[in-house]
Amino acid sequence: MKMKHLLVALAFMAAPLSHAQTVETADVDSLGTVEEEFLTDDSNFTFTESQLGENDDMTSDVIHINSSTNVYTSQISWTWSGIWFKYRALDNAYNDIYMNGVQVNNPENGRFTYSTIGGMNDAVRNKDDVSPFEGNNFSFSGLGGSSNYNFRASQMPSGHKVTLSGANRNYTLRGMYSYGSGLSKDGWAFFGTIGYRWANMQTASIKGTFYNSLAYFMAVQKVINEKHSLNLATWGSPTERATAGASTDEANWLANDYLYNPYWGYQGGKKRASRVVNNFEPSVLLTWDYNIKDNMKLTTSAFLKFAKYKSTKLNYSGTNPHPDYWKRFPSYNYDVWGREGDYNYDNAAFWAAYDNWQDESYRQINFDELYFANTQLNKIGADAIYWIEARHNNHLMTNLASTYEWNIRPGAKWSVGVQMLSNRGSHYRTIDDLLGGQYFHNTNTYLVGDYQETSTEAMYDVNHGYQKLIEGDRYGYDYDLWNQDVKLWTSFTMDRDIMHSFITGKIGGRRMWREGFMRNGLFQDNSYGKSGIAHFLDGGLKLGSTVNLGKGHAVTAGLGYELRAPGASVAFMCPEMNNDYAQNLENEKVLSAELGYAINNKWFRLNLNGYYYRINDGNEWQQYYNDDINSFSYNSLTGVKREYYGVELGLKFKITSSLDILALGTYSEAKYIADTQVNWMSSTTGKINEEICHNKGMRQSGTPLAAASLGVNYRIKRWFLNVTGNYYDRIYLSYSTNMRYENNLKNAGRYHAGEYDVPAQAKGNGGFMLDASIGRQFFVFHHPLSVNLQLCNLTHRRNITTGGYEQSRSNYSVTETENAGTEVTTKPRTYNFEKNAKRFYAQGFNFLLNVNYRF
């Protein structure tokens, strides 16, 4: 935390604090404002704190799209937040986020983590959201839309605002304060906000978690004259939080808890979390607005971010100490699925395991035992076998962006911009806590046996030899990934007769490389120092049009094609071990098309859209423990082909001036349309193997592919009421590639007469969820006081799946390996991994009480 304090202090020193006489702006107060506030006040809460980027077991984040031109896109982020709905089933990497015109997605994986702007709700409300086929003046819009946050102090809300909240969610209490000066007569504007969110182990909604997050945002702007203005903004959200893990249904049933969390345990009678994330990304953004002429504008922004991310995890070189290890379950001892074959039916062991699971100390981590084992080993001078590791993913990102806008004439606008980015991602692992142990050696224990413990081959870092490692030392891997991007884009929008059209294009270059700081024992000539530099050239073109048919009717159409360079996170075969690039890397090719119909009149607003996306030559990368080879495997999937298509409906019907109905619906498909070429590498042999993954037909996970809502809003005399029923279906879990490798299908006996019997993808439960909200605005000392109570999942449905994944282990164990691993003999396992996917479930009834006062 000391480092956090220092960084925050430095961040604030960067912001001039001078301020002069202000011009107060009266708050606009209307019933419409009340509704809007109640509906949007915590939209950022929902995404930045409950779901987005705050679960390490989920592979991707959702997209927060909020384009107001479409009823559907303007409502889904908020309405379907409880189920972690992903817009068009897309990964967050397809959603481009800008701040004052500068793109801030992490170029390594393309994603933006909303939690980095959590807790500063009043600062992040002012933004432009555009859907994928919407012309705009800041970007070549992403497949999942784009957002441009406006962080100019003069355009922030003026006055004071205090917000206090109580909830039974990730956190229990929240307090926020913000102040905006508005623009003073002498051209200065200031805005600042701070927030704090808190829950401890006793109050957090999921057992064994806590939440401890501070947030700050400050911006100061000087309007120098009519032409020039400078704005400096700085923000950050130092957060410490314990994460929860997904579990099998068997574990949840044994623990009698849909939210069973295996990541915590008792130490000396106190609850302790094993997976704690510390994240702080102090950012500074300097913006120069230059109004060249009345119809010409140049916006230039420089962005600097130093992100520190640390995530801990219990690790071991002895017996797996995790309470949800598969061999600890009753079904490890007894085939509860009744399959034909040679399976165990050990009734006594089954019930013994069942009895054990009734004891909380058995189904949570026993830290006392881990400490004891290590201290016993200290007596014989042996290495610790249990420890808490910390994985660090830090980033130093700089980005310079400039955008020129020219309103050529009414109805014709041209924008052109450039983005220049450099990002250094530093990735390393440290020993966070030796749990009573003294040290362990600089040795990859998975290699011991094949190589002697002291051999150079088994060393994580040959440069440091067979040394003892202690708490704080880096071990395992230590490398930087560099990305440098340049992107030019342009956009032209034009109104002509009944048509509003746009065309936008981009062209960019990316170069990347790896720099290793350890000489890995298996790759002594290819792990330390810099790799070769990879270059990619990408670009795209997108056009669209809206045809106004009259009387509020319109049709829209859009078509796009783009090349997307792979990020460094998928570009290397095994960045933890060596400098090799993944084989067959190519630009991802994306074809996108959309057709829509809209009606917009005084009482009725409807949007009906259909879309089709085709992605070819996609690149994916996975890492997991593969117990067929008793090693970690690093898997590069290239030439991935996926398709996304569906229909979306948004309808808002105004029955009376105070009553309206909102209906939303989507039915979509998002799946792999061909089997995929895989290259995978074993961490113990270093050899690359070729495979075919039979993933054709696998669907995007962690989101409903079908969802529908019907809501009623009622406003009267400063009261606001909302009741919404939501239905979700077709929720798939993240599929296991390993389970569908051609050789593994053969080993599992799933190859007959030239046909592969590919396991069906695991699914989650959908279902109905009822939410309600009630709010009232009062006036206290002539200033508005708003009270809002959100009640979610009123019917307390706890068996709705929000995500999860299939386990990567096999339903067989390899008993013999012959001919250098090309032939294996297998034995079926009693425990059925195909039936034991790990799932996250929605929280039951939950609430948020929010009170804010503006003065």
Place this chain on the structure above:
Amino acid sequence: MKKQSFIIALLAGAFALASCQDGNWDIPEGIPYGNNDLQAGTAVTIAELQSTYASVISSDSYKQITDDLWLRCVVNGNDYGDNLYKQVSVQDETGGIIIGINGSDQGAFMPVGQKLLISLKNLYIGGYGNMAQIGGLYNGSLGRMELPEWKQHVRLIMDNTSEAAAFGSMKVDTLDFDPNKTMAQQSGRVVRLSGVTISREGTPVIAPDDGSVSLVSNCVNRTLSGGNAGSKCVLRTSTYAVFKGITVPTEAVELYGIATIYRGTWQILARTQSDLAWTK
């Protein structure tokens, strides 16, 4: 200016209050392994135990111990090197015996030299290949006892405690291997073999798992000859042992291990690489 200062002060105050929740943790006190409530009753030695159940052991049968007998012993071998699989070897001043426990990495809790007080009542004793073993029943024959059961029957005695005094000078010691000794005299003890030659068939590492030698329960038996090995003695090593990849020397060497016997053949189980003395 006052308002900005107020925000800064508020922020500083919030930082001061926002202390870490995952702070420093102290090492827990106590022994969270075994049954700390056990109090010794009638003591029995390993030799007495093997004598009492000699007929059961020699016939590869088993019997449940019904008397309230207590064994004081010290661990002389465990699974730390991944060669003894789900077994702990213990000795006292009269002999040694193998205990089967259905749990991995028990060596981390019971390192070599750890003193144990074991309540034998209700445990099973019998023979496996004519060698004595304590364990539990598995599918109607003598096997490993479940870990929770073991933890109910054992108490770890730490040095410099009042309970340790009852162990006297008991410690792990090494015997020179003698092929002519009986099971009771030598099994479950650490033995030294010197001037022995290790057979080198197949891939010449201690325990190849590449199919070049036949495996018996995932173990490689390499014949020992010369020195004090006698005529029926093998070095038995699991293909999961951390030292399985050690090259088999061509010359005669010295080695150590736990002596076990299976139907008349002595099987020496090295515990860690340091038992293969030529690798030091």
